[in-house]
Amino acid sequence: MFDSEFLKRLEYLSLLSKRVFRGQLLAQRRTKRTGGGVEFADHREYIHGDDLRYLDWNVYARHGDLLLKRFQEEEDLHVYLLVDCSRSMDSGDTDPQLVVDKFSFARQLAAGLAYIALANLDRVSVIAYDDKIRATFPLVRGKDSVLSLLRFLEGLQTSGQATDLTTVAGDFVRRAPRSGLVLVISDLFDQQGFRGGVDLLRHRRFEPHVIQIHTPAEAKPRLLGDVELVDVESSESRKVTVTEKKLRQYEASFQSFLRDVETYCRTYGLSHTRATADIPYDDVLLKMMRVAGAVS
């Protein structure tokens, strides 16, 4: 899956990202933590026990106020890639329009984003989950770790009987050494709802970025007549008669779901990217970079 052509493509994307973001993304971006840096951030009231070395004597001399100088602390950005490997990511869709299946598409996106981060000297970790964390690629830094990361991604398999991002997020925030950027790559077909997990990340000062992927067949299924629908995760089945009217209702329901995700992310200021698996992954990455550049 990750051949030499793929690596060349990643390198191209990496170079392109540096030009597009002009030092405003990943490692060249400062964290919001204040601490022992050299760049002044702001003042705060002095309280008993503070280090007197950071007291702003000039202000004290002029105004008689005891104010403490605060400095912005520079540190490496931690990038966490939460990759959904539940069975819904491998729905067995045999649509000939698809370049790759949905799970491979997700892994390609993860690989691309990880490569860009590593190329920018950020720390990257990959977490594969379904209803719990199935596999973890630890935090690494530098392009030397690219090959091992790609092997990790290539070795992932879909598994599990359900998807539970809330449980996974709870487990993740306990394990993560530091907060950082969290890229959730999933179809968001979460029986318990994806909002709980994303909310938890937000509350723990992570910066979630939702990358929602689905296949064209999931948006517009081509079923008619009597069929037995089988959920690939839970193995539950429904014997139904699908009519044209029901198909139209399904499409409306699916579009409503997509709009809900967009509204949720916009409400909380989260980045959101939606992609279908019938387009190349690098187009999706370029689109993300353009959007980020435009925003910046």
Add this chain to the structure above:
Amino acid sequence: MSLVSPERLLWLLAAIPIILFYVLRTRLRRQPVATLLFWDQLYDQKRQSSWWQRLRHWLSLLLQLAFLLLVVGALADPLWTGQADETGQVVIVVDNSASMAAVTEDGSTRFDHAIQEALAVVAGVRDGDEVALVTAGGSVRVPAGMTDFTPVVRDAIGELELTDGPTRVREAIEAASRLTRSPDRRRIVVISDACFDDAGELADRADVDLVAVGAARDNVGIISLAVRRSLVDPIGYAALVGVENFGDGAAELRVTIELAGELVDVIPLNLSAGESWEKVVTGASADGGVLQVRLDHDDALAVDNEAIAVLPRRPRIPVQLVTEAPSLYLESALSAIPLIDLTVTDSPPPESPEGGFTLLHRVVPDRLPDGAVFVIDPQADGEGWTLGPPIEQAIVASQDPGSPLLPHVRLTNVMLPEARELRMVDEATPLLIEAGGGTLMGSLVRGDDRLVVLAADLEGSDLPLRIAFPVLMTNAVNWFLGRTGEMQPSLRTGESAEIPIGVTAEKDWAWADASGHVAPASVSGERAVVGPVDRVGLLRLGPRPVVQAERTGEVMRLAVNLCDRVESDLRPRGEIDPEPVSIAGVGRRSIWFYLACLGLGLVVVEWFLYQRRVVG
């Protein structure tokens, strides 16, 4: 419980393919999907419990088998406990008499309701039962004989028509009894408005079920119409009209009488409950026509609001007066009688004019003219009489009170000077007897010839000056022409009548009622038997080709009226049990009907459980 058609249980073998289909059911195409979240929103189905998932397939099979069992059970036609295995015989008696035309509260007629009831009875008859249909209006008829093929009876019920005749329920029940072989298996269902005298008694009979249709309604009807010619006025007539209020409240109405389209009289009436009214209406018309009496009153029954009578045209009467000297008295008396065409001559004709007579005054020919002859003051003996010696002071001592020549004529103690005694043949009838016992006036009938002889000198007596004289002449005219005061008879619906037709019919005669229905008339001598007639209105009687061609000419016209108190009274008699008739035993239905309904219910349940949920 026994079965009427146990051989139909073979249909239970259909269970084998049903079971096979269930065992070898086709599997649905399995389609893996990433999630069922969106599909579940569409079909909105509750998560089925596992036990239901396991049982639903077999429950479906059970429902199918139960449905098959019910259908086959219905086909086998089981009998209720106590029902005889042998088939029953049901005779439906539908009352289609005139009162069934009464309009009910819902705007339809009682007859419409009766038809619905009859169809319901036929629908309740189980397989194998025999049904017959009898009508009881006007005359008893059997539109459908005993048959176990109910569609024939249903068709016959659909073709039933109302009549204007009286109710003949009792006769219909007798006919129905004759149609059935065994009294034990017999059920007679009478569907009527119970507006006849013995309705309550009939309802108590064990083998008769009386289904009463229609509630009591107020009605005013014509109960009689009789018309006759005046006895003193040759062109006069008198009509007796009778009207009765059969309602529970007062009724205000008008009676309109018309003759040949011309208004004769309008009489306003205000009748209290149960009150009847009668009146003789007189008039004069030589042309005659149809006398129509109509009640201007909006009530439940229309057929008794109109009655008619036929007033025949009076032809002119040729009279030949044979006298040697003018007789002022005779000419004046005869000229005063309407319709008389008087001819005065001195030579006696060989025969009297047709439809008239010859008056011989003081003239006696060797041979009397054929036909009707009136001889006054004969001077010689003639055929049928000899003259005695003159009686100087003849006084009429007695007269024949029953003679049609002497009604309204009183000649007792009248002096007839110079009258002569008549000695007539034995078959002659003496009319005036003088004090000495001699006959002064007599009549004789010989075949078609009629003879009246008055042996009195008119100029020598005061007879011509008396009022009795023109009356005597008028009576003579009527007697010669065979007239009485009676008119052509009016018929009542449902009755037969002998009608004098005046000629000896050699042809095939027939009659046609107001609706155009043509029936043969039995002719005997100069009389024809007509009826029973089912329709009010004008009836035409004559040779069959003429009647069928609806031509006039030889056709006689007769009036047919209802004039029946029983039919006009729209209030049921007696206590009628309002409970519905049970043919099959319970609830008017056989077991097969309930089995079929249960089967239908199972189909609905199966659809609700297995089909409705998944079809979008």
